[in-house]
Amino acid sequence: MSETVANDQVEKPMLGTLLHGGVYRIVMQRPERMNALSSEMMSALSGELSRAAEDPAVRVILIGSEGKVFCAGHDLKELTAARAESDGGKATYERIMRQCSDLMQQIVRLPKPVIAVVTGVATAAGCQLVASCDLAIATDTATFCTPGVNIGLFCSTPMVALSRNVAPKQAMEMLLTGESIDASTAKEFGLINRIVPADYLDQVVQKYAEVIASKSARTLKIGKEAFYRQLEMPLSDAYDFAAQTMVDNMLARDAEEGISAFLQKRKPEWTDS
Known part of the structure; x- marks a missing residue:
């Protein structure tokens, strides 16, 4: 596995990957789309996770992103476009929600530790992605929210992962208000493990992951x-x-x-x- 490099003649890949010291970095590279979990993005992530699980050289997996948004959750444009289908989008919604649920369970069941590396905003299913990882490290400017209630779409599937990480009243606070919490509050809630200044993030995360990678x-x-x-x-x-x-x-x-x-x-x- 090697780092993915884009050029001017082709569209930038959805994911970048790099293996170093037993630590496999997966980086979502759709900042212009806020790294949304479109069906295509989820398929790409699932494929990389499967490859990493099977590669004996990989001992720890990191999931990060480019841009100011770690992950904006489901691709609302993709979901909205499905309303034009004959069933009003029902079949598409069922497929996408099942795909997302399968991805989150894949992370939990993966035989290797998975660490979320959060820079920027993690919202809705993006927050679910953070909560589904075994560990999470965030910059001091990262924020987290489950804002579905603000658009009439309760974050029911993010709720599953969230409620298994934080106390019930804290989870309900996030789900019912839809308001953002900062990194310090997320750590207090138990959603993330550590907060690191952005300038030192890569260095700290790599060292942290290599400690885990050194185990059996x-x-x-x-x-x-x-x-x-x-x-x-x-x-x-x-x-x-x-x-x-x-x-x-x-x-x-x-x-x-x-x-x-x-x-x-x-x-x-x-x-x-």
């Missing part, structure tokens, strides 16, 4: 899957599941190596097995 890929896969599965379980079931996960993890080659390395005061040599 098998261990990260086990842990991410277990984290999301146990969230949906009653307490007793969650402990039973987590205990069995620990047993299976202990039998893995990397657990044996990691514990031995710790006891011997040396750096572990992961085999991802």
Whole structure:
């Protein structure tokens, strides 16, 4: 995988990609369209995520963007155009909403950590994208909102990811008012992990991601899957599941190596097995 480069003779690609140090950057490159999640953009993102999931060189995935808007959510022009269809757009709306839901679940189920790198505004399904990622780092000027209520379209699907990241009353505040919150408030709410000055964003994000990338890929896969599965379980079931996960993890080659390395005061040599 290598960086995508545009030229003057062809339209700029929707996504730019770069792999460095086990960290795979996916950058949405439609600033003139506010990096909206059109059907085309979602297909492109899904395809890159699938390729990254299968590439053993990729250990951590970043999703970022170009321009002042991280992601403006669904492409409202695309949705509006569908009203001219014979069914008033119903089939198109069903397809696009299912596509978006599948993309968000793909991120959650991906066997590798996914980090949102937020510069600018993340609104509606763009906020949903941030919430769906495992971690999120934002600049100090980033803002977040679920403003569907302002245009008569409640952010119901963004609500699913949002309500799994922030407390119910805070989620409802965002959903009912449609007002923006700044990066500091988003961190307080639990929507993002860290706030970084824009000038240092790339440097900090790469270092942050490389720390995670240095771990055993098998261990990260086990842990991410277990984290999301146990969230949906009653307490007793969650402990039973987590205990069995620990047993299976202990039998893995990397657990044996990691514990031995710790006891011997040396750096572990992961085999991802």
